[in-house]
Structures are given as structure tokens and as C-alpha cells.
Amino acid sequence: MTRVRLRYSKLGKVRFLSHRDVARVLERAVRRAGLPVAYSQGFSPRARLHFGLALSTGFESIAEYLDVDLVDGVGDWDVAELPESLSACLPDGLEVGAATTIPAGTPSLQDAVSWCTWQLDIPGVAPGVLAAAVERLGSADSIPLDLVRKGKQVREDLRPLLGDLVAERTAEGARLVADLGTKPRSVRPAEFYAALDPTGPLPDVADVRVLRRHQWINVDGTRREPVSLGPPSPHAQERAS
Amino acid sequence: MSAPMAAARSAVSSPPGSLWDRLEPLLSRVEKPARYIGGEDGAVRPDWSSDAPGGPVSWLFTYPDTYEIGLPNQGLQILAEIVAEHPHGVAERAYAPWVDLEAELRANGVPLFSVDGHRPAGAFDLIGFNLSAELTYTNLVNLIDLAGVPVRAAERRADHPLVCVGGHCTYNPEPVADFVDLVVLGDGEEVVSEITDVVLDWKAAGRPDRRSVLEALARVPGVYVPAAYEVSYDGPRIRAIEPRWPGVPEVVEKRTIADLGEWPYPQSQLVPLTEVVHDRLNVEVFRGCTRGCRFCQAGMITRPVRERPADQVRTMVREGLRRTGYDEVALTSLSTADFSGIAGVIGDLAGRQQDAGDLAGRSGSGAAGDAGDLCGPVSVSLPSLRVDAFGVGIAAELQQGRRSGLTFAPEAGTWRMRQVINKLITDDDLYGAVEAAYSQGWRRVKLYFLTGLPTETDQDTLGIAELARNCVEVGRPHLRSPGVTVSVGGFVPKPFTPFQWFGQNTVAELGRKIGLLRDEFRSVRGAQMKWHDPAATQVEGLLSRGDRRLGPVIESVWRRGGTFQEWSECFDLDLWAGAMAEHGLSMDDYVHRHRTEDEVLPWAHLSAGLHQDFLWQDWRDALAEVGLPDCRWTPCYDCGACTGYGIEHVVASATPPAGGSQGTGQGLAWDRGAVPVQLGVRGGS
Known part of the structure; x- marks a missing residue:
């Protein structure tokens, strides 16, 4: 059995698909592409697809990952051709950009990914307001976050899970690029957004356009992407529109 | 409800623009936004180009419930494909937005939109x-x-869309007559193009007044234009229904396609990106049914039986699975075990499953790839399982995965009652089917029943519990705790059935019968009972046999916010009762009253091809507890469905299918528990 790691993007209208929806669409695409996907044992055999961190409904991404187990010696496939053959079976906006085989024993995506880089486009906000909030967060020793967990009110510190943070000005407002940790648990972009606590008004989180730019794993002390992307596909944006 | 929205109409020949930019911000604020984005696999990109002088004829095929319920509708998918193939036709689709999006749309002045091009x-x-x-x-x-x-x-003008309805409810469209411009009766495959042609000519002529196009449409066979007919009343009764416009037929006949083999549609079934009901490949194996169940409107109005050639079924299954990537296919019809090519089709599918199973064994972990033409393990489902061991045998051969539950519809609790409704299955047929199911690994059977049937006594009602008790007993030798789930629905008489004259049971009476059964079920160990809300059954009955005077009632309920009445959390009987009172109409008169033979029924000017005297005789036979065998294998009863259209039943086999006594009128000898077919391979092992 060979494990293949795929990197894909989710852009445009399909951002409204849920994680479950995307999983089912990818499972059908693997079948339609004729790949010899392995199935689990038992009365309800399932295709052996292993998904990485979930992406919330409404968010976009250029860095999603999926591992697929393929049966050796069956069918005729070439890992270099997988991006094209799978993308042909996917709806507009979902596109496989890179694929690589990974050795047995490679940690799963869920275990390995430790940080994500998020991009938040915030319409109509004054850049100064955001810059001040970023400044404050960056210099804070702790960022208390109140959560309800198992029906109980708990307070967590967001600080250890907040990495690099940059604010930029855009035509419509401002863009925040933030590294958020996933260990011991993933910080949600909405939680981070709520923690900004700006001096001026921020638009409703529903109006913020969120895109995952990177997921990071740690290899011998350096951070790397699970699958690095070659030169960007010239069709990626076009297909998503 | 807010005031109607003014939708600016674009110039005749340029395609309307997309609302996506206005819609997108709203989708971040609603539940399950994926149902509004379109982009399904198999959806044809609408082609709005046309060299016709008035531009293309555009159809918006719409299901009046949510996307999850409406998307799988095969009828709308078939029609959209046929229109898209018309040189001057263009088709898109729409569904009812859920209440949260509707509120956003109305608040932001965004109208109903198509999911293809928005x-x-x-x-x-x-x-x-x-x-x-x-x-x-x-x-x-x-x-x-x-x-x-x-x-x-x-109140519509020439530049408003024509509102058209089709589907089974349109055999009595009178309650919605005020709201629709045209109604299509019967199979839509041919008539949809004829309507397109009439509208094309009208557009080429510069879209003159609305009446002219409606007059032309009313002359298309199978098309009923309510405005072209006048209904006169005599107190609560209808006196007459007569043409008001010249040149329209006195009786509108349904359309029937002669050969299903000529219509292998949908050719590219839609595969949604988000979860919907019946999320699988569907292949229709035949249309029509002659088992003659007297409560069943679908069986009456879709006659005669027209089978799809078995080879075409195989091709549609094989190519459909390959194209869609689905791992489940349903062979659909009103009674798929009756398909005369069933053995061949199932042998073919089981053989392919065997290949997949062998491959799984070889690799040690299951695989797809070379598994014949299938893209991996595939399960096959028969949505309408016949109540006998033959049906179970077929299910056993096909169901490879976990065998959790199997569903049968005996419909009534006693043999007497089943003769009245002409569901000719004996108690032993049922026990045989149930024993076959338990002995082959199913752990639970689900049984569907109706209550409130004509001549039903409390003994008949309680017979439901008796059957359930015996089914549990039949299962005991095979399972420690065999499960039986009984689902009881209130009977609603439907137009163009022998029961169209029957006065429906009241809410109180249905409630009493359900109460009786609930009490009885307390002593039936291992059985569970579920039931439908009798109040919703009453409103279904009101609309099923109502007339045009219900238009204002429907409008009142809508104006008071009564949408999504199919959904139990939204259904509100008070809205309906209030609207009936407001308009001076009697629920008793519409729903609970027995009709007489000479009464002018609201659908008297429409025809499903069935002779009135056949239906009346069948109603008398029902009251006399006389069952009628299936006419595919017995002499013709002259119901009118074949002779009226010059069509024969299209059935490959002249002999009845194996197993069971139902419908054949013969008490076929049979060993309880024996199953006349071989077990298929279990998947994945």
C-alpha cells in the first residue's frame, strides 16, 4: 500500500461547503479518477482517506491536505499526474495543486501540523485602528480568552498560540496575516478576531473573509509545509471565479 | 409577508445578470449555505445564446421545498436536460430558500434566484x-x-414569467388554479418541448398579450390552462366546469410516453456538493404499476406499465456509476421486484460486486480500480421492496454492507382490509418475508401501515399490532431480540383512485385509532410504533380533493407566514382552520364527506386515462371486499389506460414474477423461510 499526500485549494463559491461536504466530494473524485483507493475492512467498507485539520464553512484556503492510501500493483497511476487527473473530477474552486508519496510511518496530518498562517480581510476598518490592536496583542504577556467548555466557563491564554502577526492596508480595508497554533488545540480565527479588542469598531466576523495560507509541520527543527507547491497554477484563480 | 418585489426585466435577448455579488454576503449569515451555490457535478452550464428573433426560451425549474429535498427530484432533472437540448431552450434550477435566507433576501431586496447562474x-x-x-x-x-x-x-402582465406546474398533485390542480398559468398532466418528456416551441413563437412575435400565448398553450395536448375554464357552483357543490375560451378541449387528457427506452434520462444525473436526501444514483426501471392498490394514486395515474429495456438499465447503471463516483445505485419504480428483467440486471450487478470482493481479498484491504466497470464497492437499493421472500432474496443478493433494517408495506392489518384496498398479500407472505429477512442477517424490519381506510373496523386497526406481534415471534428463532418498527399514517383519499369518493376520517377518529394502537402496542414486546400527525393528514386531505375556492384559503395561510407546512416544526393547523372559517368554508364538507357517483368532482374536466365507470366499479368491489389481480398477467379490466392511448403494457415477460401470492391471485405454495435465490457475496471481506 502506498500513501499519497495531496495539497489542494478551496476558493470561491465552494468556500461555503462544510468540511464533511468537501470530504465526500473528494472521496467521489478519487473513485471517479479511477485510483485504486484502499478500503477499510468490515461490514461498511470506507475509502481510506485521511483528512487534515478541518476548515470551517465559509473559509477559503490555498493549503489544504489529504492523505490517500492506494493499493499497490493495481491500476496505472503516476503521482505527478494526480493533480491534473483529480482536479478534472472536482468542482470549480477545488483544485489539487501538488501530490507526493510519503513513506510509511510518516505522522498523520492531524498530529504533525502545529501552526497555520491565516489571512483575514476585514472590510471598511480604519488601518490605524487595526494597527493599534495588533501592536497591543503583539506586546501583551498574556491574552486571556474566555471559553465555555463542557458547559463550564474556562479562561485560556491565547498568547502561546499566537505567532507572527502583520497588518496591511488594502483597497477595501485591512488585511491581517496571523500565525495561529494548533497544539494543544487549534485557535479559531474567529477567537483570534474576537481577542483583537480594538479602540474603534470592527465589522461583524461574518463579513470577514478568511483564507488559510499555510499549514506548518516541524521537520528537524525547521518549519516546512507538508507538501510544497511548485510554481502556482495559472488556472487556479480562474477556475475559482 | 412583505409587498411583492419589483424585478426589473432585462431586454428580451440579453441574458439576465448574476445576483451573486449581492447574495454572497448573505450566505455567511445562514445555515447550510452550500445549498445555494450550485456547481453540482453533471450540471450543464446554461447556454443563453440563440439566434431566434425573440431570444431563447428560458425555464426555471423549481422545487417548492428545500434544496436537500428538491435536488434529487428526477422529474425536474429530466426536464432541464431536455430543455437544454432544445436548440432555443435554456434551463436553470431553483429551490425554496430556508426561512433564514428568505428573511435576508427580503430585507435586502434580493429576489428568488437560480442556483446555476444566480x-x-x-x-x-x-x-x-x-x-x-x-x-x-x-x-x-x-x-x-x-x-x-x-x-x-x-394580475400578471405579458412581461411576467409564465407559472407552470407538473407532477402528481396536478391531477387536481384546482386549489392552486388562481396562482398558476398552466398545468401539465402526465409525462413531461414530450410536452415540455411543445410548450417551449409555443413560447418561442410568442417571443418571436414580440411577446404580445398574455392571453394569446395561454390560448395557444391550452391547445397543446396535456396542457391545462385554468383561466380557460369556468367553474359554476350550486351551494357547496360544483354545478359544472366548462370551457370559457374557444378552442380548448372539454376534457384535458394526460400525456403518456409510449417507450421509456427512448428517454434514457437523466443522462447526467446531478451530483450535489452537499448532503441531500436519496443521495445516490437513481435509474428508473419502469413507469406505471398495475398491482391496482386502490389507495395508491401513483399506481393509478401512471398506467400503463412501461419497462425500460434491461440492457439500457445496465448501461445507465454502469455509466452513471463511473461518471458520478457514487457508491450506491437505486433501481426505482413503484415495485422494482416486478421488473421482468430483474434477474438479469441483478445477476450482472452481483457479478460486478463479486469482482470487487475478489479484488479486496487479493489485496488484503479492499480496493477499487479493476473491479469491472465499477469504481469500488457499490450497494444497490430497491426503494420499493415487495412483501415476500422473493423480494427479500433480491435484497439479500444486493445488500453487501451491514444489514440493519428492511422495510415492507403491508398497508393494512387484516386480510379482509387488504382485500378492500387490493393489496393482495397474505399474512403468510408477510411472515415469510420477515422470516427471510431475520434469517439472513437483518436485525430490524420496518412495516408501513395506513389507518382510516374505507370500511376499517377497530378489529382491522388492531390487526396491525397483531401482525407486529407475530413478526417479532417469527424472528425469535433467529435473533435474541428481533426488532419491529411500525409506522402508521392516516389515509388521504386521492383523485383518480377508486377511493376518491370516500370521506376521510376526522382528526378525532384518526387520533382515536392511533390511541387504540398505542395501548395495544404496550403489550407487544420488541415492537415500536410511530405515527403521523392526524392534523397534517387533514390539511393534506383538504388540498388533495379541494376546488378553486381554496385559493383564497391558501393565500391567507401564506400571508400569515404558513410556509414549509411539510415540516412538522412549521405545520400549523390553526392557520388552516382559521383561513377556512374566514372564507366561510367547511372542513367537514371538503374532507370528511362521502361523495356520490353523480357529484361533479373538482377534477371532472381532467383525465388520467381511467374510465370513470372502472373507478366506480372498483370502489364498489372494494366495499364488497373483492380483490382484483394484476392485469399484467390476467385479462384486461378495461380501466382505459392502455386503450385510451393506443399503448400496451411494455413488459418483457408474459409470466408473473417468482414468489408470493400477491397480485397474481394464486396461492403459490411456499416453504416458510426458504428463499428462492442465492446469497451474494458480502462486501469488504
């Missing part, structure tokens, strides 16, 4: 609704309004 509904030439359930009628009105179109047909 174009405004009001910009289409025709909006074609499928009406499969009476309780969606208020949604029909709501969607017309949300499209920016006046809800009453009489």
Missing part, C-alpha cells in the same frame, strides 16, 4: 414547479412572490 427568477420566461406534495402549496405561492411576480395569475 439569475433572478423573474427574468425567466417560464417558472416550472414540481408539485409532489399538497403541503408545499403555500411554498409555491411564496416562491412566486419571492420571484417578484404577482401571486395571482390574473
Whole structure:
């Protein structure tokens, strides 16, 4: 059995698909592409697809990952051709950009990914307001976050899970690029957004356009992407529109 | 409800623009936004180009319930494909937005939109609704309004879309007559193109007044234009229904396609990106049914039986699975075990499954790839399982995965009652089927019943519990705790059935019968009972056999917010009772009253091809507890369905299918528990 790691993007209208929806669409695409996907044992055999961190409904991404187990010696496939053959079976906006085989024993995506880089486009906000909030967060020793967990009110510190943070000005407002940790648990972009606590008004989180730019794993002390992307596909944006 | 929205109509020949930019911000604020984005696999990109002088004829095929319920509708998918193939036709689709999005749309002045191009509904030439359930009628009105179109047909101008309805409910479209411009009776495959041609000519002529196109449409066979007919009343009764316009037929006949093999549609079934009901490949194996169950409107109005050639079924299954990537296919019809090519088709599918199983064994972990033409393990389902061991045998051969539950529909609790409704299965047929199921690994059977049937006594009602008790006993030798789930629905008499004259049971009477059964079920160990809300059954009955005077009632309920009445959390009997009182109409008179033979029924000017005297005789036979065998294998009863259209039943086999006594009129000898077919391979091991 060979494990293949795929990197894909989710852009445009399909951002409204849920994680479950995307999983089912990818499972059908693997079948339609004729790949010899392995199935689990038992009365309800399932295709052996292993998904990485979930992406919330409404968010976009250029860095999603999926591992697929393929049966050796069956069918005729070439890992270099997988991006094209799978993308042909996917709806507009979902596109496989890179694929690589990974050795047995490679940690799963869920275990390995430790940080994500998020991009938040915030319409109509004054850049100064955001810059001040970023400044404050960056210099804070702790960022208390109140959560309800198992029906109980708990307070967590967001600080250890907040990495690099940059604010930029855009035509419509401002863009925040933030590294958020996933260990011991993933910080949600909405939680981070709520923690900004700006001096001026921020638009409703529903109006913020969120895109995952990177997921990071740690290899011998350096951070790397699970699958690095070659030169960007010239069709990626076009297909998503 | 808010005031109708003014939808600006674009110039005749340029395609309407997309509303996506206005819609997208709203989708971040609603539940399950994926149902509004379109992009399904198999969806054809609508082609709005046309060299016709008035531009293409555009159809918006719309299901008046949510996307999850409406997307799988095969009828709308078939029609959209046929229109797209028309040189001057273009088709898109729409569904009812859920209440959260509707509120956002109305608050932001965004109209109903198509999911393909997100174009405004009001910009289409025709909006074609499928009406499969009476309780969606208020949604029909709501969607017309949300499209920016006046809800009453009489108030529409030439530049408004034509509102068209089809589907099983349209055999009595009178309750919605005020809201629709045209109604299609029967199979839509041919008539949809004829309607397109008439509208094309009208557009080429510069879209003159609305009456001219409706007059032309009323002359198309199978098309009924309610405005072309006058209904006169005599107190609560109808005196007559007569043509009001010249040249329209006195009786509108349904359309019937002669050969299903000529219509292998949908050719590219839609594969949604988000979860819907019946999320699988569907292949229709035959249309029509002659088992003659007297409560079943579908069986009466879709006659005669027309089978799809077995080879075509195989091709559609094979190519459909390959194209869609689905791992489940349903062979659909009103009784798939009766398909005369069933053995061959199943042998073929089971053989392919065997290949997949062998491959799984070889690799040690299961695999797809070379598994014949299938893309991996595939399960096959028969949505309408016959109540006998033959049916179970077929299910056993096909169901490879976990065998959790199997569903049968005996419909009534005693043999006497089943003779009345002509569901000719004996108690032993049922026990045989149930024993076959338990002995082959199913752990639970589900049984469907109706209550409130004609001549039903309490003994008949309680017979339901008795059957359930015996089914549990039949299972004991095979399982420690065999499960039986009984689902009881209130009977609603439907037009063009022998029971169309029967006075429906009241809410109180249905409630009493359900109460009786609940008490009885307390002593039936291992059995569980579920039931439908009798109040919803009453409103279904009201709309099923109502007349045009119900138009204002439907409109009142809608104006008070009564949409999604199919959904138990939204259904509100008080709204309906209030609206009936407001308009001076009696629920008793519409729902609970027995009709006489000479009464002019609201659908008297429409025809499903069945002779009135056949239906009346069948009603008398029902009251006399006389069952009628299936006419595929016995002499003709002259119901009118074949002779009236010059069509024969298209059935490959002249002999009845194996197993069971039902419908054949013969008490076929049979060993309880034996199953006349071989077990298929279990998947994945």
C-alpha cells in the first residue's frame, strides 16, 4: 500500500461547503479518477482517506491536505499526474495543486501540523485602528480568552498560540496575516478576531473573509509545509471565479 | 409577508445578470449555505445564446421545498436536460430558500434566484414547479412572490414569467388554479418541448398579450390552462366546469410516453456538493404499476406499465456509476421486484460486486480500480421492496454492507382490509418475508401501515399490532431480540383512485385509532410504533380533493407566514382552520364527506386515462371486499389506460414474477423461510 499526500485549494463559491461536504466530494473524485483507493475492512467498507485539520464553512484556503492510501500493483497511476487527473473530477474552486508519496510511518496530518498562517480581510476598518490592536496583542504577556467548555466557563491564554502577526492596508480595508497554533488545540480565527479588542469598531466576523495560507509541520527543527507547491497554477484563480 | 418585489426585466435577448455579488454576503449569515451555490457535478452550464428573433426560451425549474429535498427530484432533472437540448431552450434550477435566507433576501431586496447562474427568477420566461406534495402549496405561492411576480395569475402582465406546474398533485390542480398559468398532466418528456416551441413563437412575435400565448398553450395536448375554464357552483357543490375560451378541449387528457427506452434520462444525473436526501444514483426501471392498490394514486395515474429495456438499465447503471463516483445505485419504480428483467440486471450487478470482493481479498484491504466497470464497492437499493421472500432474496443478493433494517408495506392489518384496498398479500407472505429477512442477517424490519381506510373496523386497526406481534415471534428463532418498527399514517383519499369518493376520517377518529394502537402496542414486546400527525393528514386531505375556492384559503395561510407546512416544526393547523372559517368554508364538507357517483368532482374536466365507470366499479368491489389481480398477467379490466392511448403494457415477460401470492391471485405454495435465490457475496471481506 502506498500513501499519497495531496495539497489542494478551496476558493470561491465552494468556500461555503462544510468540511464533511468537501470530504465526500473528494472521496467521489478519487473513485471517479479511477485510483485504486484502499478500503477499510468490515461490514461498511470506507475509502481510506485521511483528512487534515478541518476548515470551517465559509473559509477559503490555498493549503489544504489529504492523505490517500492506494493499493499497490493495481491500476496505472503516476503521482505527478494526480493533480491534473483529480482536479478534472472536482468542482470549480477545488483544485489539487501538488501530490507526493510519503513513506510509511510518516505522522498523520492531524498530529504533525502545529501552526497555520491565516489571512483575514476585514472590510471598511480604519488601518490605524487595526494597527493599534495588533501592536497591543503583539506586546501583551498574556491574552486571556474566555471559553465555555463542557458547559463550564474556562479562561485560556491565547498568547502561546499566537505567532507572527502583520497588518496591511488594502483597497477595501485591512488585511491581517496571523500565525495561529494548533497544539494543544487549534485557535479559531474567529477567537483570534474576537481577542483583537480594538479602540474603534470592527465589522461583524461574518463579513470577514478568511483564507488559510499555510499549514506548518516541524521537520528537524525547521518549519516546512507538508507538501510544497511548485510554481502556482495559472488556472487556479480562474477556475475559482 | 412583505409587498411583492419589483424585478426589473432585462431586454428580451440579453441574458439576465448574476445576483451573486449581492447574495454572497448573505450566505455567511445562514445555515447550510452550500445549498445555494450550485456547481453540482453533471450540471450543464446554461447556454443563453440563440439566434431566434425573440431570444431563447428560458425555464426555471423549481422545487417548492428545500434544496436537500428538491435536488434529487428526477422529474425536474429530466426536464432541464431536455430543455437544454432544445436548440432555443435554456434551463436553470431553483429551490425554496430556508426561512433564514428568505428573511435576508427580503430585507435586502434580493429576489428568488437560480442556483446555476444566480439569475433572478423573474427574468425567466417560464417558472416550472414540481408539485409532489399538497403541503408545499403555500411554498409555491411564496416562491412566486419571492420571484417578484404577482401571486395571482390574473394580475400578471405579458412581461411576467409564465407559472407552470407538473407532477402528481396536478391531477387536481384546482386549489392552486388562481396562482398558476398552466398545468401539465402526465409525462413531461414530450410536452415540455411543445410548450417551449409555443413560447418561442410568442417571443418571436414580440411577446404580445398574455392571453394569446395561454390560448395557444391550452391547445397543446396535456396542457391545462385554468383561466380557460369556468367553474359554476350550486351551494357547496360544483354545478359544472366548462370551457370559457374557444378552442380548448372539454376534457384535458394526460400525456403518456409510449417507450421509456427512448428517454434514457437523466443522462447526467446531478451530483450535489452537499448532503441531500436519496443521495445516490437513481435509474428508473419502469413507469406505471398495475398491482391496482386502490389507495395508491401513483399506481393509478401512471398506467400503463412501461419497462425500460434491461440492457439500457445496465448501461445507465454502469455509466452513471463511473461518471458520478457514487457508491450506491437505486433501481426505482413503484415495485422494482416486478421488473421482468430483474434477474438479469441483478445477476450482472452481483457479478460486478463479486469482482470487487475478489479484488479486496487479493489485496488484503479492499480496493477499487479493476473491479469491472465499477469504481469500488457499490450497494444497490430497491426503494420499493415487495412483501415476500422473493423480494427479500433480491435484497439479500444486493445488500453487501451491514444489514440493519428492511422495510415492507403491508398497508393494512387484516386480510379482509387488504382485500378492500387490493393489496393482495397474505399474512403468510408477510411472515415469510420477515422470516427471510431475520434469517439472513437483518436485525430490524420496518412495516408501513395506513389507518382510516374505507370500511376499517377497530378489529382491522388492531390487526396491525397483531401482525407486529407475530413478526417479532417469527424472528425469535433467529435473533435474541428481533426488532419491529411500525409506522402508521392516516389515509388521504386521492383523485383518480377508486377511493376518491370516500370521506376521510376526522382528526378525532384518526387520533382515536392511533390511541387504540398505542395501548395495544404496550403489550407487544420488541415492537415500536410511530405515527403521523392526524392534523397534517387533514390539511393534506383538504388540498388533495379541494376546488378553486381554496385559493383564497391558501393565500391567507401564506400571508400569515404558513410556509414549509411539510415540516412538522412549521405545520400549523390553526392557520388552516382559521383561513377556512374566514372564507366561510367547511372542513367537514371538503374532507370528511362521502361523495356520490353523480357529484361533479373538482377534477371532472381532467383525465388520467381511467374510465370513470372502472373507478366506480372498483370502489364498489372494494366495499364488497373483492380483490382484483394484476392485469399484467390476467385479462384486461378495461380501466382505459392502455386503450385510451393506443399503448400496451411494455413488459418483457408474459409470466408473473417468482414468489408470493400477491397480485397474481394464486396461492403459490411456499416453504416458510426458504428463499428462492442465492446469497451474494458480502462486501469488504
